[in-house]
Amino acid sequence: xxxxxxxRYFAGFREHAGVGEETVxxxxxxxxxxxxxxxxxxxxxxxxxxxxxxxxxxxxxxxSPVNDGDTVLLFPPVAGG
Amino acid sequence: MRISDRTIEPDKLRExxxxxxxxxxxxxxxxxxxxxxxxxVLRLEYEVYGPLAIKEGAKIIEEARAKxxxxxxxxxxxxxxxxxxxxxxxxxxxxxxxxxxxAACRFIIDEVKTRLPIWKKEFYVNGDSGWVNCERxxxxxxxxxxxxxxxx
Numbered sequence: 001x002x003x004x005x006x007x008r009y010f011a012g013f014r015e016h017a018g019v020g021e022e023t024v025x026x027x028x029x030x031x032x033x034x035x036x037x038x039x040x041x042x043x044x045x046x047x048x049x050x051x052x053x054x055x056x057x058x059x060x061x062x063x064s065p066v067n068d069g070d071t072v073l074l075f076p077p078v079a080g081g
Numbered sequence: 082m083r084i085s086d087r088t089i090e091p092d093k094l095r096e097x098x099x100x101x102x103x104x105x106x107x108x109x110x111x112x113x114x115x116x117x118x119x120x121x122v123l124r125l126e127y128e129v130y131g132p133l134a135i136k137e138g139a140k141i142i143e144e145a146r147a148k149x150x151x152x153x154x155x156x157x158x159x160x161x162x163x164x165x166x167x168x169x170x171x172x173x174x175x176x177x178x179x180x181x182x183x184a185a186c187r188f189i190i191d192e193v194k195t196r197l198p199i200w201k202k203e204f205y206v207n208g209d210s211g212w213v214n215c216e217r218x219x220x221x222x223x224x225x226x227x228x229x230x231x232x233x
Binding site for chain 1: 111127128130132133134136137158169170190193194195196197198199200201202212213214
C-alpha cells in the first residue's frame with residue numbers, strides 16, 4: 001500500500017530535484033526504500049552509507065520504518081568545518 | 082552549540098568559557114582557505130539544516146563531557162556566504178589540565194565535521210562552483226594521506 005511521504009532535499013540533492021520539498025506517494029517500508037525509489041529526483045549515485053537520513057527531524061537509519069504522513073529528510077554527504 | 086550567520090568572534094566566545102577551576106583553554110578555529118584539491122577558491126557557502134545541526138552538535142558536546150573530565154565546551158558554526166580568511170567554525174574547551182582540553186577539542190571538531198547536516202559549496206576563480214563532497218570524510222573520520230604534516 002502506498003504512503004504519502006513529504007521528502008526534503010538538501011544541497012546537491014535539492015539542486016538536482018529543483019525543489020526543496022515535495023510530497024510523494026510511494027510504496028516504501030524503510031527510509032532506504034524512499035532513497036532508492038527517488039533516485040531520479042535526488043540524482044545521487046552515492047552509496048547509502050555516505051548519505052544520512054532523518055525522519056520527522058530525528059536522525060534515523062536507512063532501515064528505519066517510514067509511516068504515512070512522515071517527513072523524510074535526505075542528506076547528501078556532509079562537509080562541515 | 083550554535084549556528085550563526087554573523088562573523089565568529091573567538092575572543093568573545095573565549096570569555097564565555099572562563100572558570101576559576103580551569104587551568105587550560107584549547108580552541109580550534111576553522112578558516113576559509115583559498116585552495117581545495119588544486120582549485121583556487123574565491124568564496125564558500127555553507128548550507129546548514131539548523132534544527133538538526135544544533136541538536137546533533139549539543140549531543141557531541143555532551144559526549145565530549147562524558148568522555149573527558151572538562152569544565153566547559155562549546156561550538157559555533159557559520160552558515161551562508163563566507164570569504165577567504167573568515168572563521169567558519171570555532172570549538173572551545175576548558176579543563177583543569179591541558180591533556181583533556183586538547184583531546185576533547187579534537188573529538189568535538191572531528192565529530193562536527195562528519196555528523197552535522199552541513200554542506201559547503203565552493204566558488205572557484207575560474208567561474209565554476211561545486212558542493213564539496215569527501216566521500217571518505219562522510220563515511221568516517223580519516224587522515225588525508227596526501228597531506229604531509231611538517232615534522233612527521
